[in-house]
Amino acid sequence: MSELVLGISAYYHDSAAAIVRDGVPVAAAQEERFSRKRHDSSFPAQAVGYCLDELGASLQDVSAVAYYEDPRLKFRRVLATLVGAAPTSVTSFRDTVPRWLGKGGKLRTLEVVRGELESLDRGAVPGIVARRHHESHAASAFFPSPYQSAAVLCVDGVGEWATTTLWHGRGTELTALGEIRFPHSLGLLYSAFTYFCGFKVDSGEYKLMGLAPYGVPRYADLIRERLIDIKPDGSFHLDMRYFEYLRGHVMTGRAFEKLFDGPRREAEGPLTQREFDLAASVQQVTEEVMLRLARTARERTGESTLCLAGGVALNCVANGKIVEGGIFDELWIQPAAGDAGGALGAALAVAMEHGAGRDHVGTGQDAMSGALLGPAFSDAQIAEYLRGRGIAHHRLDPADLVGDVAAALADGKIVGWFQNRMEFGPRALGARSILGDPRDPAMQSAINLKTKFRESFRPFAPAVLAEDAKDYFDLSQESPYMLLVAQVAAARQLPVTDSGATGIDLLHVQRSTIPAVTHVDCSARVQTVSAVGNPGYHELLSAFKARTGCPVLVNTSFNVRGEPIVNSPHDAYTCFMRTNIDMLAMGNFLLHKSEQPAWSEEGDWRTEIPLD
Amino acid sequence: MGKILLSVGYFLVATPVGWASRLIHDPLSRRRDRRAQTYWSA
Structure with a gap:
């Protein structure tokens, strides 16, 4: 008899639910994808409902519910x-x-969770247990990894007390080796700069990372001198006189302004060289800390592989530096490294405690199913939606659909790609993606400004056939979850003459044969696609390569700025019609924009979606 | 809980407790120990 454990993370940001069966993740999703509220923190009722539906189970069939942190300790x-x-x-x-x-307050979170589960009317609610926040991260990093044993490093803002933890994973056990405690937090240091540069905390950190290559790290020494004392073993101490998060709801105040040349940038205000340089500086310091932590993890565990989780593990530039540094033979990063992944980790921790195994170890594969753990929609369901709405479409054989999409991409078209189960975690990995031709120098601006309606400084990520990755990128291992940044291979780089461009204009200088996915420092956030991990997506990349000789596609999440990634056919069609996406491939159905009626809806959707 | 009651509790209880506890041990480890070799705790 299989044992099911339901994991839940909620009430901070990125609420999520996950179910593991005998220690294997089988369903997981963030609530935002159903509620359509980005980073939704409310109880993940719809995500729980989806997970149960996916398995045809009721709560009675679940042996335990695991909550991702300890409310009392917090x-x-x-x-x-x-x-x-x-x-x-x-x-x-x-x-x-x-x-x-207060009544129903956070201290009584487990009782609140019980009440919420009961109100779902999905059967008797089993016992609910709380795991510690970093234990949940560590479990999400190690148990699904392909390694029998590994060093495990979790780095984030804060959970209960811990902000950084080091673990040794062996078999089905995790041993805590050390921790750094609040308020000393690498995640909160990064968030402080995110806030100071005018982006939203817990959301805009990846924008700051994308901004860093435009700048010079001229503030890095100042950060080391005044803000953070870094020991050779990577442990650190923040000078709290410069931060406001102990006192109130903001990250920085006057002391920070005095140190960094004036007031913080207002949200949506102009980006200046100062913000570029601040981003470059905090990024450099973050990489330095992460490299030192990784060396300590290697020394203290003696392991040759490292597993990462926690919000800072989404800093794919720092991850890439660890790979480049050769500290470990290989890295594995939980694709839902942020708090959503805590739901999965808590469930895995309980499952292992109940005696589950890790049968995937030794197969060379991880247990994440390519992170494709969310809802799928059958052709029958898609057809029902299209016919119900009278939407013009073509039903094709899978091979014809792939061929038509590859031809359209080669012709410069932008394609919405809606296939398979939805991704778990913040990245679109070829199930809910917008795709384009990376060779087209105009593609980056076209997708940023006319499709995603987002800031023009942000580069796109390349999806590349795993077997061709080394021809295009200096990457020594696979990166199936788009969590490693690597340099574009020298053979694909183009000579750049000094164009005199500065700031964001640097992005318009062509630096490689795949300019739409090449950042200004010739780096790229790579996703390697294997035939095992995502066969349909692999076929599309292969068809594009057969037609163009290029095994790379632009891959960005299927959404507009501020909106969660699309989940359902309705979400996908709406996004398709609101933007300049030329073609939508949903299951075996192909939709051409030119065949659709003019789109109209009440109100201005752009004002209804809050900016992220 | 009313804001006034919370403010009274804050200044009459939380503030003196905070001051007193910082004299003995700061749970937030705000003071930097310049002799420390590491900031890891077990």
């Missing part, structure tokens, strides 16, 4: 912070304490 940290910051934290105290102690 409250002790919150209280210690507020009391410790007295008398300067009165506003924060008045706002925070009722949220924890």
Whole structure:
């Protein structure tokens, strides 16, 4: 008899649910994909419902529910912070304490979760247990990894007390080796700069990372001198006089402004050289800390492989530096490295405690099913939607569909690619993706400004056939989850003469044969696609290569700025019609924009989707 | 809980407790120990 464990993360950001069966992740999704609210933090009722539906199970069939952090321990940290910051934290105290102690407050989270599950009316709710936040991250990093044993490093903002933890994973056990505690947090240091540069905390960190190559790290020494003391073993201590997050709801204040040449950039304000340089500086310091932590992980465990999770593990540039540094033979990064992945990790931790095994170890594959753990829609369901709405479409054989899409891409068209089960985690990996031709120098601007309606400084990521990856990128291992940055191979780079371009204009200088996915420092956030991991996507890349000689496609998430990635055929069609996507491939159905009626809807959708 | 009650509790209880506890041990480890070889804790 199979044992099912349901994992839940909620009430901070990126709520999610996951189910593991005998220790294997079988269904997982973020609530935002159903509620259509980006980073939705509410109880993941729809995600839980989906996970149960996927298995045809009720809550009665689930042996335990695992919550991804310990609310009581977290409250002790919150209280210690507020009391410790007295008398300067009165506003924060008045706002925070009722949220924890009031009726249905956060201190009673497990009771609230029970009530929410009961209200789903999906059968008797089993026992609910809380795992620690970093244990959930560590479990999500190690148990699905392909390794029998590994060093495990978790780095994030904060959970209960821990902000950085080091573990040794062996078989079905994780042993804690050390931790760095709040308020000393690499994630919060990065978030402080994210905030200071005018982006949203817990959301805009990846924008700051994308901004870094435009700058010079002229503030890096100042950050090391004043903000963070870094020991040779990678442990660190922040000087809290420069941060505001102990006292209130903002990250930085006057001390930060004095140090970094004036007030913070307002959201959506113009980006100046200062923001570029701040981004480059904090990125350099983050990489330095991550490299030192990785060396310590190697020394203390003696392992040759490293597993990563926690929000900072989404910093694919730093991950790439660890690979480049040759500290470990190989890295494996949990694709849902942020708090959504905590739901999966908590479930895995409980499953292992209940005696589940890790049968995938030794096969060379991880247990994440390519992160394709979300809802799928059959051709019958897609046909019902299209016919119900009278939407013009063509039904094709799979091979013809792939051929037509590859031809359209080669012709410069932008294609919405909606196939298979939805990805779990923040990255689109070829199930809910917008695709384009990376050889086209105009593609980056076309997709950024007319399809995604987002900032023009952000580069796109390449999806490349795994077997051809080394011809295009300096990457020594696979990167199936787009969590490693590597340099474009020298053979694909083009000589660049000094065009005099500065700032964001640097992105318009062609530096390689695949300019749409090449950043200004010739780096790229690579996704390697194997026939085993995602056969349909692999076929499309192969067809594009057969037609053009290029085994690379632009891959960006199927959404517009501020919107969660599309989940259903309706979401996909709406996004297709609101943007300049030319063609939509949903299952075996192909939709051409030229055959669709003019799109109209009530109100202006652009004002209804909050900017991220 | 009313804001006034919370403010009173904050200044009469949380603030003195915070001051007193910082004299003995700062749970947030804000003071930097210049002699420390590492900031890892077990």
